[in-house]
Amino acid sequence: MHHIEISESQDKGKRYQSLLPQIEALVKDEPDLIANLSNIVAALKEAAGYFWVGFYLVKGEELVLGPFQGPVACTRIARGKGVCGTAWEKRQVIVVPDVERFPGHIACSSQSKSEIVLPVISNGQVSMVLDVDSDRLDDFDAADRWLLEGVVNIVRQL
Numbered sequence: 001m002h003h004i005e006i007s008e009s010q011d012k013g014k015r016y017q018s019l020l021p022q023i024e025a026l027v028k029d030e031p032d033l034i035a036n037l038s039n040i041v042a043a044l045k046e047a048a049g050y051f052w053v054g055f056y057l058v059k060g061e062e063l064v065l066g067p068f069q070g071p072v073a074c075t076r077i078a079r080g081k082g083v084c085g086t087a088w089e090k091r092q093v094i095v096v097p098d099v100e101r102f103p104g105h106i107a108c109s110s111q112s113k114s115e116i117v118l119p120v121i122s123n124g125q126v127s128m129v130l131d132v133d134s135d136r137l138d139d140f141d142a143a144d145r146w147l148l149e150g151v152v153n154i155v156r157q158l
């Protein structure tokens, strides 16, 4: 599987439903983690059109920037800091409809207006977070959460 078939459905949920199995197929025969994370963020950027999408990998007491698509970003985030560090510490999905209203939000790009961060938990430990930013307010709904939770479920098993 070396390309993504983008559904033309007007319904975002339907487009995402056709995307998730393709992401699964994209990584199924490749054992290298960074290669797989790289293709996953490329597929999400291309098919879902996210402004910024990427992984931060847990390394010691920090998150370190991993494969991403979008504008240049912050490279290191401490545990408990920003939306990413909070999702790591609380082991919870965090949806921020307006980043200016999230105390401690780390502004990597002034264009970023809303954000969703999902922790990837494997063997009981957070190994990375998946961060998606939008340049529009309140841009993440239940369909985005469904897609990104599906992606995290695939990544957890890599």
Ligand code: SME
Pocket (backbone or CB within 6 Å): 052, 073, 074, 077, 081, 082, 083, 084, 085, 104, 105, 106, 107, 108, 109, 112, 115, 131, 133
């Ligand atoms: N806004 C994030 C930092 C990462 S960038 O948005 C890519 C945060 O507050 O954790």
